[in-house]
Amino acid sequence: MSKVRIYSLAKDLGVDNAKMLEILDGLGVSYKSVSSTIEEDTVELIKQILEEEARDGAPAAAAEAQPQTTPPAQAQAAQPQVNQGQAQGAQPQVAAASSPTATAEREPQVAAAAPAEAEVPHRAPVVTIMGHVDHGKTSLLDYIRKTKVAAKEAGGITQHVGAFEAQTSKGRIVFIDTPGHEAFTTIRARGANVADIAIIVIAADDSLMPQTREAIAHAQAAKVPMIVAINKVDLPQADAERVKTDLTQLNLVPEEYGGDLVVVPVSAKTGEGVEDLLEYISLTAELEDLRADPKAPFSGVIIESRVDRQAGVLATVMVQQGTLHVGDFLVVGEGYGKIKAMTDSAGGRIKEAGPSTPVQVLGFSEAPASGETVLSAKNEHAAREVIGARASDRRDSENARERRKLTLEEMMGELGETRTVNLILRADTQGSVEAIQGILARKESDDVKINVMLAGIGAPTEGDVLLASTAEATILCFSVTPSGGVKKVADTKGVDIKSFRIIYELIDEVDRLLKGNVEPVFEERYLGRAEVRMVIRHPKSGNIAGSYVTDGMFRRNAKAKVTRGKAVVYEGTVVGLKRFKDDVREVQQGYECGINLDWEGVLEGDIIEASEMVEVEQA
Structure with missing residues (x-):
């Protein structure tokens, strides 16, 4: 019996993918995604259901079928006038309505015939491409740009806008053309999620590499859908099956292996599979049901900014809601500017831009940081009021307290709930990484899950800190230490980096994290006693107490109390033995x-008593 893919059937029957999945759910048919296949008898059932809905005049069927009534030529003709473009090829009429004029004309009909959420038009998906260096991220972007972006004479300020818009058979797709998870996470670190879909590029002749794993961890932390593009399949040594198998080791199971990860073989050199990749992006966007109101108050995100010697400050803004116009006042952080000119991704001057549109803006006096939220103001006075209030709030916050760290309870939730502890693991060797991961896996329980977001060899990086900041994770280091620069970034962002040389100390720290919001109770326990019989003067270590242990035992890093006669003359730490x-x-x-103490006043005849703080088990 022949099988058919869900999205192909939806296209043939004139309904969108969401409607098709709704019908399958009602029939109790299991699937992984819209690219899954279904049996022929199921196809017949679906056709019968749609025919019955059409006969009964069901609103759902009418709403789903309505977009198909617009002739393709008419939809195509309307496309250049639409700021945010068509998000889905299966819904040309809704996408065309995203034009402010068209929306106003159709608004009464939409309000009467469709649910409230349908009044907000679809928008184009925003895509970021990530992966390991030399796996072909830039080459793939270049191929898409050359084949899917119409040639246009540049009449604007600059050729580079930081993003570009590709026209496909399914509508418009916006690509952020600064590939790499560092840029992606820098934007996210400021609270902005600019990308809707992440493409992870993996070379077919190289498979998973350290930066591949990092890119996947960053995409998972952002909770955006992932599509894997296996690049360089044109090479003789290409092994796409190896890549798919390696992905399963990260709990990423390709669809053909029974999972839900979309994996597309491509070649950025020959173009093989690129059309399939674009189609999967559109299908994923359709399932995400991406919408934005061009009439809503404007909001956007800074993608990048730079200072041009002739033009001045140029900032790329991704419009997320509303419509941006030349002459608008914009507020970013504690600065503002008035738009003097806007350039689209093709280099042409434009006067307005709707949702999912990247534009380069001229008008700021200072270059805003990537990831900063952009809002509009009615006039200069209103803009000054906003930044004045922000500056006042910042000063009050700085004067009142230091940047607050999240408590364990806030990070993990209340007791009784299933909690997840996010960790980033860095170690000196792959063997150490695997050994620690094995121990951590045995620490999980029904109440607490351990999510190792990223595990790698070498010292933690600034990228790790950004990931930990956005995912509220702790960075654990074994036999490696962060650089001064990384420590400074971690302090600024309130990220904990904990370094260990002894494996059981690292595991103790994990145990502490797993206990969540239960405050540990400690008690001081006696270890032993020693008599100082001579004092050795050491040029580097200072005074060392040559001693004889008369009772119990002494341990390095234990608490120390020195008595002389009946008086306690010192309390501190045993720093060396x-x-x-x-x-x-x-x-x-x-x-x-x-015995080396962090004190130079020890004398012959002193008694040193050692103790340690021990956590008491609570009922």
Whole structure:
């Protein structure tokens, strides 16, 4: 019995994918995504259901069928006048209505015939491309740009806008053309989610690499749909099946293996599979039901900015809601500007831009940072009032307290709920990474899940800190330490980086995180006592107390209390222990040792008592 893909059937029957999935859910048919296949008998059932709905005049059927009544030629003719373009090829009439004029003309009919959410037009998806260096991210973007962007004589300020719009058979797709997860996460770190879909590019001759894993972790943290493009399939050594198998090790299961990950073989050199990739992007966007109101108050995000020697500050803005016009006042952070000119992604001057439209704006006095939210103001006075209030709020916050860190309860929720602890793991070797991951896997329970967002070799990077900041994760390091620059960024963003040299100390820290909002209770427990028999002057270590352990045992890093006669003369820490010339972790009763305290006043005859803080098990 032949099978058919869900999205192909939806196209043939003149309904959108969401409607098709709704019918399948009603029939109890299981599927992974719109690219899954269904049996021929199921197809017949679906046709019968749609025919019955059409006969009964069901509103749902009418609403789904209505977009198909617009002739393709008419929809195509309307396309250049639409700021935000058609989001879905299956809904040309709704997409065309995204023009402010068309929306006003059709508004009464839409309000009477369709649900409230249908009044808001669809918008084009915004896509970012990420992956390992040299796997072909830029080459893929270049191919799409050359084949899907109409040639246009540049009459604007600059050729580079930071994003471009591709016209496909399914409508408009916007690509952010600064590939890489660093740029993507920098924007997200400021609270903006500019991309709707992430394309992970993996070379067919190289498979998963460190930056591939990082890119996947960043996309997962952003909770955006992922599509994997296996690039370079034209090479003789290409092995796409190996890539698919390796993906399963990250719990990413391709559709053909029974999972829900869309994987598309492509070649940025020959163009093979690129049309399929664009179609999958449109299908994913349709399922996400991306909408934006061109009549709503304007809001957008800064993609990038730079200072041009002749023009001045040029900032690329992605319009997310509303419509942007030349002459509008914009507020970004504690600065503002008036739009003197706007350039579209093809280099031409424009006067307005709707949702999902990248535009380069001339008018700011200072270059705004990537990821900053952009809002409009009625006039200069209103803009000044907004930035004045923001500056006042910032000063009040700085004077009142330092940047607050989230408590464990806030990060993990209340007791009784299933909680997830997000971790980023960095270690010195792959063997260490795998060993720690194995231990962590055994720590999970029904109440607490461990999500290792990223595990890699080497010191943590600024990218790790950005990921941890947006995902509220802790960075654990084993036998590697962060650089001063990374530590500074972590302090600024309130990210915890914890470094360990001993594996069980790292595991103890994980145990503490897993306990969530239960405040640990500690008690001081006696370890041992030693008598100082001589003081050794050491040029580097300072005074070392040559001692004899008379009771119990001594341990490095234990608490120390020094008594002289009946008086306590010092309380501190055992910073070092030696047996002869060797550094040791602990010394038992009946042995001599050298005790190094963080204090230089120890004398012969002093008694040193050691203790440690031990967490008490709570009922």
